[in-house]
Amino acid sequence: MPEPAPILIAGGGIGGLALALALAQTGRASIVLEQRDSFGAAGAGIQLGPNGVRVLQRLGLAEALRSAVGVPDALAVHDGRSGRALAVLPLGRWIAARHGAPYWVVHRGDLHAILAAAAAAQPRITLRTSFTLASLAQKGEDLQARSAAGEVATGGALVGADGLWSSVRRAVTPAHVPELVGATAARTVIPVAAAGRLALPAVGLWLSRGVNVVHYPVRGGSEIAAVVIATETWQGTGWETKADKEGLIAHLRGFHASLAEPLAMAPEWRKWALHRLAPLPRWSAGRVTLIGDAAHPMLPHLAQGGVLALEDAVVLADALAAHPGNEAQAFYVFETQRRRRAARVQTMSRLNGRIYHARPPLSWARDAVLRAVPGNWLMAGYDWLYGWRADTRKMGA
Numbered sequence: 001m002p003e004p005a006p007i008l009i010a011g012g013g014i015g016g017l018a019l020a021l022a023l024a025q026t027g028r029a030s031i032v033l034e035q036r037d038s039f040g041a042a043g044a045g046i047q048l049g050p051n052g053v054r055v056l057q058r059l060g061l062a063e064a065l066r067s068a069v070g071v072p073d074a075l076a077v078h079d080g081r082s083g084r085a086l087a088v089l090p091l092g093r094w095i096a097a098r099h100g101a102p103y104w105v106v107h108r109g110d111l112h113a114i115l116a117a118a119a120a121a122q123p124r125i126t127l128r129t130s131f132t133l134a135s136l137a138q139k140g141e142d143l144q145a146r147s148a149a150g151e152v153a154t155g156g157a158l159v160g161a162d163g164l165w166s167s168v169r170r171a172v173t174p175a176h177v178p179e180l181v182g183a184t185a186a187r188t189v190i191p192v193a194a195a196g197r198l199a200l201p202a203v204g205l206w207l208s209r210g211v212n213v214v215h216y217p218v219r220g221g222s223e224i225a226a227v228v229i230a231t232e233t234w235q236g237t238g239w240e241t242k243a244d245k246e247g248l249i250a251h252l253r254g255f256h257a258s259l260a261e262p263l264a265m266a267p268e269w270r271k272w273a274l275h276r277l278a279p280l281p282r283w284s285a286g287r288v289t290l291i292g293d294a295a296h297p298m299l300p301h302l303a304q305g306g307v308l309a310l311e312d313a314v315v316l317a318d319a320l321a322a323h324p325g326n327e328a329q330a331f332y333v334f335e336t337q338r339r340r341r342a343a344r345v346q347t348m349s350r351l352n353g354r355i356y357h358a359r360p361p362l363s364w365a366r367d368a369v370l371r372a373v374p375g376n377w378l379m380a381g382y383d384w385l386y387g388w389r390a391d392t393r394k395m396g397a
């Protein structure tokens with residue numbers, strides 16, 4: 001049998017690199033086309049629920065990641081103004097025992113570095129940087145991807161893993177464009193020595209009207225990553241815009257000093273405007289499909305966008321292996337298996353945002369529920385999310 005043509009992957013973020021690794025495990029070659037001049041991620045942290053960690057374990061990356069990740073004991077939800085805990089949901093050993101994989105927090109730079117190093121070491125993966133996908137053309141049995149600079153890459157099919165502003169999505173379903181939601185996410189990393197009460201081995205979630213803050217340890221506990229998500233009409237499209245400190249301090253004004261003071265000392269914040277996109281009517285067109293944020297961008301209130309990109313990667317690699325020589329069929333099977341779950345996570349992320357930012361009287365009801373219901377019951381409500389396994393998945397599960 002001749003080797004099948006490589007799969008072209010537009011975008012070398014979490015989803016694109018994980019897909020290349022998952023394909024290599026099934027024996028399929030790929031070419032990753034990344035617009036930036038290196039594979040890396042600036043920025044702060046990322047939470048990886050057990051459903052994502054299980055994928056990283058399958059890709060053989062757990063050992064390489066172990067020294068970079070933190071294993072938080074709990075998710076502590078605080079009333080923003082008083083700082084008092086409203087609920088403590090178990091993570092740590094509890095969630096690892098429940099779902100057979102741990103809950104990790106990690107610096108994005110560390111996660112990307114390990115994905116990129118594993119991909120670079122894999123002979124079935126070709127990594128091409130400074131390749132901004134500009135157009136696609138079918139030439140007989142081949143698909144040709146052309147860069148903005150006129151370079152060409154040829155493969156048997158193409159996967160758009162090119163994120164929120166996906167150019168591949170524009171080819172698959174041109175009418176669907178992300179919309180601003182009227183909120184921003186600003187992120188920073190502070191040394192643990194300056195973090196005061198935030199220096200706990202836990203994920204902290206602080207709630208206030210129109211603003212919520214999330215923080216957790218990264219870099220082996222030596223730094224604390226924090227994100228402030230606030231209702232705001234700023235409309236930038238970049239991911240690396242410097243946030244003005246006065247605006248940030250204004251967002252933190254309603255919060256208890258034990259949160260606001262260490263965060264106000266952070267030397268630098270970067271922010272971006274949050275966007276939403278309703279579930280797409282389709283992810284695939286012939287031998288082209290989408291994964292990750294290109295297929296189902298979501299608000300960050302469930303901390304699952306990157307994790308779903310990891311799930312997509314292994315499901316798509318398995319579908320391609322199960323349908324040799326028929327990428328279009330594999331893509332159809334893949335999206336049929338994934339669309340309901342992705343839409344559910346998108347919806348629940350949006351709903352969580354509304355609950356986090358609620359005003360009285362809804363916020364009083366929220367707080368009463370958080371105080372009354374045991375933390376392990378609250379966490380058990382996410383079994384559908386964290387308990388996902390590639391080998392036992394059901395449609396929409």
Ligand SMILES: Cc1cc2nc3c(=O)[nH]c(=O)nc-3n(C[C@H](O)[C@H](O)[C@H](O)COP(=O)(O)OP(=O)(O)OC[C@H]3O[C@@H](n4cnc5c(N)ncnc54)[C@H](O)[C@@H]3O)c2cc1C
Nearest residue numbers: 011013014015035047133162163185292293303305306307
């Ligand atoms: C505030 C915030 C907090 C978050 N926290 C979490 C969390 O805790 N856990 C979690 O799982 N998720 C989280 N997410 C979501 C997560 O960051 C994304 O879902 C994830 O990065 C998506 O990965 P991706 O590979 O699909 O896309 P991306 O990471 O966006 O990667 C896309 C890649 O494609 C490249 N690219 C784009 N266009 C082109 C082109 N034309 N040609 C070539 N290359 C191109 C880009 O340079 C980039 O490298 C958060 C998001 C936000 C905003």
